[in-house]
Amino acid sequence: MPVTADAVRDALDDVTDPELDQPITDLDYIETLDVSDDGDVHLAFVLPTAWCSPTFAWMMAADARDAASALDGVADVRIELRDHMHAEEVTRGVNEDLSFETAFDTADGEVASTRATLDRKARLARQYDAMEALDDAGVDDRQLARLRRGDLTVEEDRVTIDLDGLYVELDARPLERYLEKARAVDLVTDDDDRLFASRDEETLSPADVPRARRASRLAKTNMGGQGGVCASLHASRNPELADD
Amino acid sequence: MLQHQGEDIFVIDGHLHAWDATKENIIHEGGEQFIKCFYDYHTGFTPEERQWTLEEFRTYSDEKFLSDVFGTGDVDVGIFQPTYLKEFYEDGFNTIDDCGALADEYGDRLITNGRFDPREGEAGLEDLERQAREYDIQGVKVYTAEWRGDSKGWRLDSEDSFEFLQKCADLGIENVHAHKGPTIRPLNRDAFDVADVDDAASSFPELNFVVEHVGLPRLDDFCWIGTQEPNVYGGLAVAAPMARDRPQKFREILGELLYWLGDDKILFGSDYGIWEPDWVLDAVVNTEFTEEEKAEYGLEFDMETKKKVLGENAADLYDIDIEERKAALRDDDLSAEFDTGAQYEGAAD
Structure with a gap:
């Protein structure tokens, strides 16, 4: 069965601007999304400025390519970065499956370490929402510090937390979003792993929880604050896309 | 002075420029990219009816500067932060000699800071002495991401940099303003990393380090350093205009800064001519935390704090007796x- 544009768009919801940790679909970066009857996908996107980090642009283009390519019924995927200082290098490099270092002869720094750094920041920022959701559900600091991956059971859009035989149920989304990044940074991979950690990814005692929560809030404020800068620049440069 | 809720607030604008980005002064494509990037920030945050044209933005007269800052702007004292960029601009973008001429003419109104670049070696040290001699500078602006030859930047905690910081200490130049902010095309992003401030600040406790633009998009790293180093300050330029069009984001940033660094450590700056102080000040001074935010941060942005952020903190750093x-x-x-x-x-x- 041929793939629909809606299905591709849904898949792109998982592609984030790595600096802001928000989906490119929510950020209104997508200018054109065409899906042909044969399953060929053409995605064109723009960024808030022509001089946004080429490393970040590359990560978004490559992630979008991978997300679309993974769908059943997709034939060819063509990604196009528009109106950017390095539009040509990113577009060509990602479509020809080159490495970042090959596509940019002047690249300083490489994608993997940048991605790892930003994943660690996103993990911390998402920890704030997860801790807040648990706090709202009545889970205290002592319990937060001791929670392990295996204490969580996700069913549909709800998660059940096992607190030594007491059960709390809440919306799964903040915890699932957190776990996605906690896995990406290899912090929470097994059922025995503690769920939360300090800014430096160290295990928490109950007394450490308030500071870890504030460090998480700070990471979220940083990403959100930078998101505000980018959104203002985007609204000014691309008013037809940005609706804020 | 700024009037707010029946009280006068003495305003020191800690971040001003008098620049020249006319086509005649541009000698590298980076110069054109740089001013256009600034202009994107200008249009991105300025109310539509207050926006300048790109041509107006390339340079401005002394008269316009004085009127915008001290006339409509409600600023009482301003501090120039020079930005050389001589690889991009024949006569520099915004040099101490441009700023110094105005500061000489209006000594009670304008302070010019100097600048250094450790890659200039002995000649740079001599020029720093000249700046101290000719303009009696109390501070320097440093641009760790500035290009020079094949180099795309330098670190504040390098050996060469320490030599210049020691020279600052010897000459009584106490305030080091480091540009650590959003990427500015075409400068290298990694050179805006804030980590190098940490070691410099702990090695030179007699100096004050003002991280301009509060490290965005590395506010988290900056605040973390700020909690550990008592001589680290945050300059609000770039964050401040968000008070108008993204007030919640601004309150969150301000809340974090006040929480982690304290109300003695935050300095107002408009970044003129990117933004005009009058509407930026209006938005900042009218910022109030919600009850929920007050509970979260455990503090308020009240009159006392506003006076500190908008003037008193800078007055302390620059030995200004406000009365x-x-x-x-x-x-x-x-x-x-x-x-x-x-x-x-x-x-x-």
Whole structure:
């Protein structure tokens, strides 16, 4: 069965601007999304400025390519970065499956370490929402510090937390979003792993929880604050896309 | 002075420029990219009816500068932060000599900072001495991401940099303003990393390090350093205009800064000519935390804190006695020109 544009768009919801940790679909970066009857996908996107980090642009283009390519019924995927200082290098490099270092002869720094750094920041920022959701559900600091991956059971859009035989149920989304990044940074991979950690990814005692929560809030404020800068620049440069 | 809820607030704008990005001064494509990037920030945050054209933005007259800052702007004292970029601009973008001429003419109103670049070696040290001698500078602006030859930047915690910081300490230049902010095309992003401030600040406790643009998009790293180093400050330029069009984001940033660094460590800056101080100040001074935010951060952005952030903290760093300064400003040329002398009545003589 041929793939629909809606299905591709849904898949792109998982592609984030790595600096802001928000989906490119929510950020209104997508200018054109065409899906042909044969399953060929053409995605064109723009960024808030022509001089946004080429490393970040590359990560978004490559992630979008991978997300679309993974769908059943997709034939060819063509990604196009528009109106950017390095539009040509990113577009060509990602479509020809080159490495970042090959596509940019002047690249300083490489994608993997940048991605790892930003994943660690996103993990911390998402920890704030997860801790807040648990706090709202009545889970205290002592319990937060001791929670392990295996204490969580996700069913549909709800998660059940096992607190030594007491059960709390809440919306799964903040915890699932957190776990996605906690896995990406290899912090929470097994059922025995503690769920939360300090800014430096160290295990928490109950007394450490308030500071870890504030460090998480700070990471979220940083990403959100930078998101505000980018959104203002985007609204000014691309008013037809940005609706804020 | 700024009037707010029946009180006067003495305003020190800690981040001003007098630049020249006319086509005649541009000698590298980076110069054109740089001013266009600034212009994107200008249009991105400025209310539509207050936006300048790109041509107006390339450079501006002294008269316009003085009127925008001290006339409509409600600023009492301003501090120039030079930005050289001589690889991009023949005569530099915004040099101490450009700023110094105005600061000489309006000594009670304008302070010019100097600058250094450790890659200039011995000649750079000599020029720093010249700046101290000619302009009696109390501070320097440093641009760790500035290009020079094949180098795309330098670190504040390098051996060469320490030599210059020691020279600053010897010359009594106490305030080091480091540009650590959003990427500016075409400067290298990694050179805006804030980590190098940490070691420099702990190695030179006699100096004050003002991280301009509060490290965005590395506010988290910056605040973390700020909690550990008592001589690290945050300059609000770039964050401040968000108070108008993204007030919640601004309150979150301000809340974090006040929480982690404290209310003695935050300095206002408009970043003129990117933004005009009058509407930026208006948005900042009218910022109030919600009850929920007050509970979250455990603090308020009240009159006392506003006075500190908008003027008193910078006055401490630059040894300005606000009451004495008011008396001096009451009858100065600019008060006469803009008819602002009456607001300084009642100041101690």
